[in-house]
Amino acid sequence: MHATRPRGRPKQRSDAEERQRIIALACEFFLDVGYGGTTMDGVAARCGISKKTLYRLFPAKTDLFRAMVADNRRTMLALPRPPEDLPLAQALAAIFRLDIEEPDNNERLAFIRLAMADSDRYPEIAEAITLEGAEPALRLLTTWMTHQQERGALRPFPPQTAARMLMDMVFGVLVKRFPGDDLLTREDRFAHARHCIDVFLHGLAPPAPLD
Amino acid sequence: MHATRPRGRPKQRSDAEERQRIIALACEFFLDVGYGGTTMDGVAARCGISKKTLYRLFPAKTDLFRAMVADNRRTMLALPRPPEDLPLAQALAAIFRLDIEEPDNNERLAFIRLAMADSDRYPEIAEAITLEGAEPALRLLTTWMTHQQERGALRPFPPQTAARMLMDMVFGVLVKRFPGDDLLTREDRFAHARHCIDVFLHGLAPPAPLD
DNA sequence: GCGTTAAGAAACCGAAGAGTTTCCAAAAGA
DNA sequence: TCTTTTGGAAACTCTTCGGTTTCTTAACGC
Numbered sequence: 021m022h023a024t025r026p027r028g029r030p031k032q033r034s035d036a037e038e039r040q041r042i043i044a045l046a047c048e049f050f051l052d053v054g055y056g057g058t059t060m061d062g063v064a065a066r067c068g069i070s071k072k073t074l075y076r077l078f079p080a081k082t083d084l085f086r087a088m089v090a091d092n093r094r095t096m097l098a099l100p101r102p103p104e105d106l107p108l109a110q111a112l113a114a115i116f117r118l119d120i121e122e123p124d125n126n127e128r129l130a131f132i133r134l135a136m137a138d139s140d141r142y143p144e145i146a147e148a149i150t151l152e153g154a155e156p157a158l159r160l161l162t163t164w165m166t167h168q169q170e171r172g173a174l175r176p177f178p179p180q181t182a183a184r185m186l187m188d189m190v191f192g193v194l195v196k197r198f199p200g201d202d203l204l205t206r207e208d209r210f211a212h213a214r215h216c217i218d219v220f221l222h223g224l225a226p227p228a229p230l231d
Numbered sequence: 232m233h234a235t236r237p238r239g240r241p242k243q244r245s246d247a248e249e250r251q252r253i254i255a256l257a258c259e260f261f262l263d264v265g266y267g268g269t270t271m272d273g274v275a276a277r278c279g280i281s282k283k284t285l286y287r288l289f290p291a292k293t294d295l296f297r298a299m300v301a302d303n304r305r306t307m308l309a310l311p312r313p314p315e316d317l318p319l320a321q322a323l324a325a326i327f328r329l330d331i332e333e334p335d336n337n338e339r340l341a342f343i344r345l346a347m348a349d350s351d352r353y354p355e356i357a358e359a360i361t362l363e364g365a366e367p368a369l370r371l372l373t374t375w376m377t378h379q380q381e382r383g384a385l386r387p388f389p390p391q392t393a394a395r396m397l398m399d400m401v402f403g404v405l406v407k408r409f410p411g412d413d414l415l416t417r418e419d420r421f422a423h424a425r426h427c428i429d430v431f432l433h434g435l436a437p438p439a440p441l442d
Numbered sequence: 443g444c445g446t447t448a449a450g451a452a453a454c455c456g457a458a459g460a461g462t463t464t465c466c467a468a469a470a471g472a
Numbered sequence: 473t474c475t476t477t478t479g480g481a482a483a484c485t486c487t488t489c490g491g492t493t494t495c496t497t498a499a500c501g502c
Binding site: 237238240241242243279280281282283284287 | 475476477478479480481482
């Protein structure tokens with residue numbers, strides 16, 4: 021609160037508040053139809069504000085997008101390292117968050133899809149997305165791989181290569197939707213993801229099982 | 232040759248010939264900048280013809296694209312099934328064509344990239360790409376998986392799931408280029424692909440090795 | 443009431459790009 | 473030469489979309 025309110029008509033919401041509200045709505049747009057498919061007219065209409073107000077708060081479309089990415093700093097993978105004694109399959113399931121519920125997950129998948137689809141086309145935003153999402157995720161998984169190899173839980177293998185192939189497998193099916201695809205339901209896709217982890221762990225199991 | 236040439240100015244090339252030439256040039260465009268990034272003005276200029284002629288031969292942009300896809304029926308995978316007695320790793324390397332040379336491969340990768348990136352955005356062309364490229368490839372690999380399982384060369388596992396995860400792994404890295412990516416050279420990527428096959432085969436090896 | 447600020451509605455601008463059309467020159471047969 | 477067909481150059485239409493501006497009304501302090 022100000023001791024003295026400024027002269028004219030007061031803003032209906034504070035700028036910060038309004039920005040948040042816009043980002044939240046715009047996020048749905050971006051995640052739904054991508055960067056190119058999102059129009060400022062659409063966002064303004066959806067927010068029930070005029071383009072004038074929208075452009076006052078976000079001078080350009082890229083600003084809005086960047087704000088959305090920054091706000092949406094939810095990473096692709098679970099950052100908190102799961103407890104060491106978990107079976108590897110469960111640990112990976114936790115890292116890939118194969119347990120979270122629909123709405124949360126849809127948002128995450130949409131974000132990943134956005135990253136994969138749009139980063140080529142709009143170099144301006146590619147860096148934002150990649151640096152916020154894909155890169156940290158790959159790094160996280162790589163260090164996890166390294167750690168498991170040091171423990172002897174996985175056979176020696178280039179850790180980044182392993183991380184990469186696992187991410188490609190799991191996210192590949194979580195994200196992509198081919199017309200003739202029969203992996204449509206959440207259960208199907210999560211089952212597929214677990215299959216990936218299964219094959220992956222078998223493929224990287226150390227020669228002499230420790231047990 | 233016609234016995235009697237039609238009245239007016241003869242065409243410089245036959246329509247069929249000219250279509251082929253246009254498709255070849257347009258292909259470079261599509262593969263380079265994607266469907267959305269390719270303009271009919273650009274194609275016409277590149278072909279050294281006018282838009283009028285271009286539109287006479289291809290009434291719409293999608294027609295040109297479809298023709299390009301059809302012409303480019305080079306599949307992602309090698310269709311001829313490799314000889315049975317090949318070691319599995321070599322068989323898969325052959326199927327994924329990890330032996331072909333740069334230009335050929337670049338073309339293939341560009342095509343796959345196009346399929347992955349643009350099929351979401353332009354539903355009109357998604358079906359063309361998917362039906363020509365991704366779907367047959369997945370089917371081919373699935374039958375191969377089934378066959379190997381029947382031979383006892385692979386442990387029982389949902390074959391389509393297996394095919395899918397392998398394709399995601401291999402193509403994932405062949406195609407994607409993250410800024411911080413260190414898999415840049417052809418050798419790096421093919422090495423990665425072989426690693427994928429290695430892990431995959433270890434992960435699906437039958438419990439009692441036959442040898 | 444008056445000045446001042448907020449904000450919506452809607453027109454507007456400019457650039458792209460798909461697709462069309464007009465104009466004109468070239469090249470053939472008659 | 474006259475007619476006919478090809479085809480390039482370029483202007484044009486139409487739509488979309490990012491971004492700007494104008495006009496108006498609402499809401500406040502004074």
